[in-house]
Amino acid sequence: MVRISLWVFALGLTACGRPGTGLAVAPEQCTAGVRWAVTEGSTRTLRVWLEVPSSATPAWKFERSARLSTVLDAWNSAGAPIRLVPAKSFTTSEIVVLVVDRLPLEGNREAHIHRAGVTHLTFVEGGHIGRARTFVAEHTPRGQPYATTDQMATLMHELGHALGLPHDAGAKTLMAARPVVDNPTPRDRMHARAYYAPTASCSRALSAVTAPSPR
Numbered sequence: 083m084v085r086i087s088l089w090v091f092a093l094g095l096t097a098c099g100r101p102g103t104g105l106a107v108a109p110e111q112c113t114a115g116v117r118w119a120v121t122e123g124s125t126r127t128l129r130v131w132l133e134v135p136s137s138a139t140p141a142w143k144f145e146r147s148a149r150l151s152t153v154l155d156a157w158n159s160a161g162a163p164i165r166l167v168p169a170k171s172f173t174t175s176e177i178v179v180l181v182v183d184r185l186p187l188e189g190n191r192e193a194h195i196h197r198a199g200v201t202h203l204t205f206v207e208g209g210h211i212g213r214a215r216t217f218v219a220e221h222t223p224r225g226q227p228y229a230t231t232d233q234m235a236t237l238m239h240e241l242g243h244a245l246g247l248p249h250d251a252g253a254k255t256l257m258a259a260r261p262v263v264d265n266p267t268p269r270d271r272m273h274a275r276a277y278y279a280p281t282a283s284c285s286r287a288l289s290a291v292t293a294p295s296p297r
């Protein structure tokens with residue numbers, strides 16, 4: 083049964099952006115259960131629906147399937163017991179990605195001026211993830227367009243959040259708060275495997291403390 087509560091990843095403080103933008107996030111602490119339930123010894127299949135509205139730029143419409151495949155393949159290669167597959171419809175998906183024109187400025191406006199993506203997680207009884215909703219922006223909150231590579235990197239990064247992965251304090255990983263790479267690095271893949279290891283006694287906390295950008 084799905085709880086009513088809808089959590090914004092990292093307590094809504096996450097401004098997932100590209101180099102030189104967004105927030106730095108302090109190291110995580112352990113908390114239990116922030117991941118999809120996986121039966122030990124098996125692989126969990128999660129269906130991902132990419133919603134491209136009619137208002138989106140044509141490239142998103144023409145390359146929708148290819149772009150989705152690219153990001154799913156990247157995370158599938160991490161070796162975690164999760165297999166991401168394209169969903170046949172919105173209603174049959176566990177993870178929905180929505181391409182939006184821009185995300186709103188919230189809270190600290192300067193910290194969010196390059197806000198590029200956000201992921202909302204809904205949890206089921208027992209604390210596991212029951213649903214994920216990811217938003218990827220084509221423009222900054224003030225209307226400056228993101229390059230396609232930046233949008234794809236944001237999608238790649240946000241799918242990591244959809245898997246439950248928190249920000250990584252590592253400087254050059256996809257799951258850094260301000261990623262400077264476009265694909266999961268060996269460290270990202272290692273974290274994904276460790277995160278879903280049957281012996282994992284804890285997961286990394288969603289809660290994060292924001293700090294001024296060092297850049």
Ligand SMILES: [Zn+2]
Nearest residue numbers: 096098249259
């Ligand atoms: Zn993020």
